[in-house]
Amino acid sequence: MKCDSFLYLKLIIASLGTLCFVGWAGAQEGLRGPNWKSDPNSAYFFQTHPPLFRLEHAWEHDPEVNVDWTLRGRPANLSLDSDTLRNGSKHECLLGTRQIIRNIEMRNITQAEEVEAAILDRLRSTEARDVTFRSALVSAAILMADSPEDLESLWLLEESNYETRMLVEKALLDSRSSVAISAWRGRMNQRPRSLREQLLAVQGLGAHGDPSDLPALKTCFFSPTSVLPIQLAAAQSMGQLATKGLEATAREALAEKEKLTGQADLTAAYMLKKHNSVESAEVLGRILNSSNRAAQVTAFETLTRHHPKIAQQNLKQFLVHPDPAARRLALRFAVESDANSSLGFLQEALGDINLKTRSQARTHLAALATDGSLKQGVAEAAAKTLQENDPLAIEQVCILVGEAKLSSLAAGMIEMLDAKPEATLVAAAWALQSLELDAESLQAVEDRMRRLTRRNFASKNRLPRSDALQLSYLIDTLVINRVDRIRPLLDQFIPKEDAAPPPRAAAIWGLGIFEAGSQDGKLAQKLAERLHDADPDIPEETIIKYVSAIAMGRILHPSSEEQLDVHLDRPPFPIGLATQWGLQQFASQSDGNTEESR
Amino acid sequence: MKQYLCRSFWLPLILLTCPIDSALADSAELYGLTQSTRSRVCAGGMTLVRVGVSNHGEEPWTGKVTLKWKRRVGRESAREVKLRPRQRVLFEVPMEIPQNFKRIKRFDLEVTLFDEGGNIAAYEGAPQQRRIGFMMDSQLPPLSMGTAIEAPPPKYPFWYWPLPPSTEQNTFEAIMAARIDAGNSRRAVGLEHEGLPIEQQEWQLFDLVAVSDPNLLLDHASRLSAKQYLERGGRIWVQMDKLNCDSIQPLLTADQCLMQVGVIQLHDFVVEVSDGVSDFAERERTVHVDSVIEMKRLVQAGGTVTHSIDGWPAAVTFNIGYGQLVVTALDSSGWISVRSRSASRDPLMDSKYTMYPWAKQLAGTIAGVARNPTPLTDQVNYPVQRLGTAVVPRLWVLFALGSYCLVLIAVGFVQYSGGRLASMGVIVPISAVIVAAMMLMGRNSINPDQSEIVSRLQLVEYASDGSSAQITEQAALKLNSVHDIRLQGTGLGNTEPDIADESESPPGVFQQSQSDFGNWTLGNYAWPAGVSRVRSDYRIYCKNQIVSAELTSSGVELNLPDGQAKLQDAILWFTRGNPMLVSSVAEQLFSSGEIKVGKQRWILSNLMTEEQNRRLEMYQILFGDESSKTRPTRRLYGWSELIETVRAPKSLKQVGASLQSMPVVLQRPEAGVEFELPYGLIELRQSGNQPGASTAYDDRSGTWQDELTQGMDREFEFVMPAEVLPLEAKSILLEFDVRAPQRKVEIWVLTQYSEVPILSADSPSLPWETTLTQPEILESVRDGVLEVRVHVSGKPKNASRVINWYVGHFHATIRGAVQP
DSSP, rough: OOHHHHHHHHHHHHHHHHHHHHHHHHHHHHHOOOOOOOOTTTTHHHHSSOOOOOOOOTTTTOOOOOOOOOOOOOOOBOOHHHHHHHOOOHHHHHHHHHHHHHGGTTTTTHHHHHHHHHHHHHHHSGGGSSHHHHHHHHHHHHHHHSSSHHHHHHHHHTOOOOHHHHHHHHHHHTSSSTTTHHHHHHTTTSOSSHHHHHHHHHHHHHHOOOGHHHHHHHHHHTTTTTOOHHHHHHHHHHHOOOSSSSSHHHHHHHHHHTTTOOOOOHHHHHHHTTTOOOOHHHHHHHTTSSSOOOHHHHHHHHHHHHHHHHHHTTHHHTTOSHHHHHHHHHHHHHHHHHHHHHHHHHHHHTTTTSSSHHHHHHHHHHHTTSSHHHHHHHHHHHHHHHSSOOHHHHHHHHHHHHTTOOGGGHHHHHHTOOOSSHHHHHHHHHHTTSSOHHHHHHHHHHHHHHHHHHHHHSSSSOHHHHHHHHHHHHHHHHHHTOOOOHHHHHGGGGGTSSSSHHHHHHHHHHHHHHHHTOOOHHHHHHHHHHHTTSSSSSOOHHHHHHHHHHHHHOOOOHHHHHHHOSOOTTTTTHHHHHHHHHHHHHHHHHHHHHHHHO | HHHHHHHHHHHHHHHHHHHHHTTTOOOOEEEEEEEEEOOOTTTTTTEEEEEEEOOOOOEOOOOOOOEEESOOOEEEEEEEEEEEOOOOEEEEEEOOOOOGGOOOOOEEEEEEEEEEESSEEEEEEEEOOEEEEEOTTTTTOOOOEEEOOOOOOOOOTTOOSSSOOOOSOHHHHHHHHHHTTTTSSSOOEEEETTTTTOOOHHTTOOOOEOOGGGGGGGGHHHHHHHHHHHHOEEEEEEESOOOOOHHGGGGTTOOOOEEEEEEEEEEEEEEOOOOSSSOOOOOGGEEEEEEEEEEEEEEEEEEEEEEEEEEEEEEEEEEEETTTEEEEEEGGGGTTOOOOSOOSSSSSGSSSEOOOGGHHHHHHHSSOOOOOOOOOOOOOOHHHHHHHHOOOHHHHHHHHHHHHHHHHHHHHHHHHHHOGGGGGHHHHHHHHHHHHHHHHHHHHOOOOOOOOEEEEEEEEEEEETSEEEEEEEEEEEESSSSSEEEEESSSSSEEEEEEOOSOOOOOOOOEEEEEETTEEEEEEEEESSSEEEEEEEEEEEOOOOOOOEOSSSEEEEEEOOTTTOOEEEEEEEEEETTOEEEOOOOOOOEEEEESSSBBBOOOSSSSSOOHHHHHHHHHHHHHHHHHHHHHHHSEEEESSOOSSSSSSSSSSSEEEEEEEEEEEEEEOOOTTEEEEEOOGSSEEEEEETTSSOOSHHHHHHHEEOSSSSSSSEEEEEEEOOOOOOEEEEEEEEEEEEETTOEEEEEEEESSSSSSEEEEESSSSSEEEEEEEHHHHHHTTTTEEEEEEEEEOSSSSOOOSSOOOBBEEEEEEEEEEOOOO
């Protein structure tokens, strides 16, 4: 009994110990700060879907290095057996078409022409009468079609097949080919089998028709059996085809409010999209006062193009429109019509609730600042915003200061380094990179950098993400301004586990610049260790390896040449690009030495 | 020595008995055997076994893979394999799990590779036969869901700033929130990697499929298959976050349309809810967000908008066949908020988010209900009745009785002449017994049809654009002896044995086999003698099978498409709950509504034939079952000869009939020409002007409750088809068959300015009708809606017990013309 109790006690102690250890380890993990691990699969995504804006680091695009290394990820090529597509079983062929469809966005199919020909051959076979099977083939063929001619040959094959011809028609709409125009015209004169078919015909006439199609579209628009989507499509198509003469039709549409279930204004606005007559301006003016916001925006857009005076009169209404797209449209119009007086609107829009709108306002201001006469005005507007208590606007101003190089606001940026929220303090640090800073400002930046560095190494807890990024931008700023007093501090950032990757990357990049040509063997060795780090448990970050190779190429210690050469990565991978650049530095140095000895 | 002798004896014997050509020359190998993640391993579910076959030889190889039960189940699955030299293929073979496997915890399947000659293939001396075990999944939620969601947003590289507004995969979170709010588990089958299924068997495993990955809808074959799933009662939820309307348009019916006219970014918005159930204050329907929420501005036709924002639909439901397509235009993040309290301790029953209160009803209808029922899922008697029974033909009976009477008269005359008429008292009963016995013997020895028969009943439901048809078929095979029989079909579908009681295992093994995409076979080497049943479900494609309807001064004239055989005993099902009998006059189909459909009256005929009696029974089943609530309207039902069928051996005689359901397109009458709009073309529904709904009338099925006890004060709308608008009405005939003893019944017509009383009756017990010609009433239906208020008083104060009341029908028939 005693023995059992002792065993239980031991088990309880062991369990508690394990729990404490796990808890401590978890807490350590939590305290270490954000997860800095990169997602290698994201590279291709960010190439194709770039964020709205981002604050780049100096080491990312070093003008001296001039290597575009970022975002090299791209999926492997898809190789398909055209013989299987042509002669294989229907199952195999279906698998092939599905692979094509899944990979089409990447456009990475090898021997695409041969594959396309095989699909067309299969379409001509008798077994392709099976509608489902044929649909798969046609879907793949459309996605692979590179030219209007490809689509035209597909149209010839599918013209008589109800289910698949509509797929080709949709593709033809967006192409330059008008091969299906007669089919669309014919369909306008008879009762269509489905609304889908009718919609395609109406849109097709809008895209490829001519003014002679207007009566048919008008009949379709006013037909009592037409449903709202068809009526809107007909209005859009009429607006695409006609530059004049639809004013009365638009008025008629406005009079049919009940029938058009709330979209009469929008249909009328669509019709007059290319009109510039006085009558059309009057109708569009009426639409501006309607309650349909989509119609208001469409009408205002037309007015900005064809009737700027009327648009100017309504500008203020649209600068505060509930639809952010309308506000952006108004901002663009304001800048285009009178840049000088638009400064006030743009300054106000910097605090817009909508990120896209405030970014656009900032971009407009940055563009205006390139005009010497307006730069002062932009700076004043920015300074005024900094005095206000609007964090959204202040963040944009910080970025504007960097983009427009408004050095007169450097002091303001330094002030913002301690600001809240975190978006502002990061953006302010980023802005400082681009500014011409006096000694006093540089000292302030250095002090801040030293403080953050001390905090980073004082405890095992890493800095929060925003502080780490700020530190990174501050190091960039000091390196760009060649403040070599910070050189000894930078060595601390080389080891792997003591700091977050962004300040480490900035520090190693800075070391390369400060020690350029010094042939410092110790430093070169440390960097080579980073470059060749192959620890599977805590792998070294690619960007650290990249900047290490660049720094080695700058320091030019003789041992580094071999270290760079033996690295396995080759272009176009980022590290390969950096080692290649480094080796080029060694080569040009030896060329220089040979020249000198001669 | 002894050992040597033994070896020398056995070796030649082994060599002789082994089929050398298959054992040594075979080059095919079964190289992989796994269970697909899409399997639903439960009683009544289906397992998909992923099989890999490799041809190591330099010659093409043809064979078959079969899946067999280790325990005794009379079914197996097979798939034909054709391999080129050095080719490897990986494919899936489905196997349905019987309903009676409820108590079984695990089972094994035997997978065998057969060569072309039917021998078990061998590779390197080893027979290619393996076993794969399955554990029954007891945790499966009752309502199954498939998800086809776009890839999650990748994490930003760590040196990027600013951070993205959200890295959550909102589409996925919204689906899970809806699922948990509807009381279901998070468990779902991911379809992202394999793509949407093409075979209907796989689709049928799901009650709901949520789609937001645009790439999966680029394949039109998948879209056609998804549409077939919808038409067969499935439900698809499309989140428009990443999709565009072009991908969805092919899923819609001919009279439905969806078009995008823009995108709006929202930071705060008020949702209007019109789902007919929810009633929220504006404060509860207002949403404020710091980040941006996008909404696609859509315009639609043919759907029902349940939620809208600033006049633009945020959620639209389209009824497609027996199923539903739900489209949400508001970004998924706009439907969900962070859940304040965990829904369950079980992580599978919990979600980080919950749907906003105003969206809970939608969540319930999307993720909380099973797939809609489809017709002919239960066995019907028609095919067996049509096989015929052994009876003596009428002529024989007539001849025998006639002859007997003549002989009796002759014998009576002779006896009378001889003065021995009294002997007839003995002769007559004895001869009657003898003749009756002879007739009984004849009945037993006579079989009207000795041949072997396959009898079929087809329900052919054409799509709304007339371009395809779904055929649901029940067949009965009558065989005199055991045969090797195979039934072959083409297109998307399958045939399976229809065994009412799965515990009774029939003799032989039914093998469902697929040779290539769209070619399937149901075979049995020992198809049992007697009557056995099979059912098939498949799709055919056709050309423009649309019925054109024209309004005339006395009713509606129906014109069948060219090449369509005449339909017999037809029914017009234009609006729900209002079937109309269709007569055939001089090759022309016509319906006036003069004779109304009744419980026993579905066929216009004075003398019903046996076939018509069977058809009557079919109509009663078809329009009385649960599927009629979601049955597509604007249809003409009628009987014709069998159309394209699953092929049976030619030795079997084929009988049966096809009940066709064809879409009807109502032609717009010429302006000014007077016509009669019969009641069957006018939909009755409860008015949306009043909150809630009365239980007396079901809008979904268009039917009245059988026995009503409580009083009613409700507004109704008679809605006319859009093709007759604007309408210049000349007269309105209102018919109200109400029996309400001891109650007062009143009806008013609601016009723009007043309520016009038209009926006030105490204890009505006979059908009532009136013709309305008041100008203000006729003017009020110009836009196609006749509004009426019906009041039936509650239980009389002095009544000691509840007295039921009921409504037979409430119809409106309108005469008028279309205004120019």
